[in-house]
Amino acid sequence: MSTTRVLIADDQVMVRQGFTVLLNAEPGIEVVGQAVDGIDAVAKVAELTPDVVLMDIRMPGVGGIEATRRIMASPAVTTKVLVLTTFDLDEYVYEALRAGASGFLLKDASAMELAHAVRVVASGEALLAPNITKRLIAEFSRMSDVPRGPVKGRSGNLTERETEVLSLIAQGLSNAEIAQRLVVAEQTVKTHVSRILVKLSLRDRTQAAIHAYETGLVRPGGY
Incomplete structure (x- = not known):
């Protein structure tokens, strides 16, 4: 190990x-x-x-x-x-x-x-899993002065399934939880996550979650 x-x-x-x-x-x-x-x-x-x-x-x-x-x-x-x-x-x-x-x-x-x-x-x-973290990101995304517009344009190159996975990442779900929600294999979710990060030029899941809030894919205070 x-x-x-x-x-x-x-x-x-x-x-x-x-x-x-x-x-x-x-x-x-x-x-x-x-x-x-x-x-x-x-x-x-x-x-x-x-x-x-x-x-x-x-x-x-x-x-x-x-x-x-x-x-x-x-x-x-x-x-x-x-x-x-x-x-x-x-x-x-x-x-x-x-x-x-x-x-x-x-x-x-x-x-x-x-x-x-x-x-x-x-x-x-x-x-990102704890509820407190989700609440914090949602709250400070709402307070951020970064404009949030429709997801199209900033995340428009994602497929429908990738957009769905991004939304679930922003809600704090793990790969296993996303796989269970979408009824797919966990490895499939990992592949989607990797493609999302590459397409949006993001560093990791935290950056992906912030992107989802800032583009309006996930609305602060409600998923």
Whole structure:
């Protein structure tokens, strides 16, 4: 089994040390470094190339959003960013997702939830399943000043089935749940997801979900 390498970026030493202890106790996960702020996080990612960064949003100087944006600016980057926040409706979380984060996690998450989140994000999935995440994305998409128009034109090159899959991704469904909903094989769903990302030039499922909200395919507050 391959080891998932993690970098923890947080200005609070107790948070960094606590998460390090929790994650190092999990099989298949290794904390390879710690960063004290955004600038340090960007430098450590370049140096250590971790699979996942646990990124605190609110840090002095360069915060987590800008650090995420800088890390994800390179097309060659393979590191995934998992945002850490204290509040479930942190006003900055949506912007972090738009900057390239693959999901978010509350700082009071249990060891099991933390390890699960790291594994989900490392595998290339977006951490979108919890209802709270769906609510957050919907709310901040509604508040975003990015114009939302009809899906035609921005997503018009998708097939009818791909559009349906994109809508379900935005609702927070996993590949297995989408397969069950559409009564198809999970591998078929994975193929659809891959084609959606390629056609829309999107990085991952989180970006796909945001695209669905911003183009009006899924309306905030109701699916």
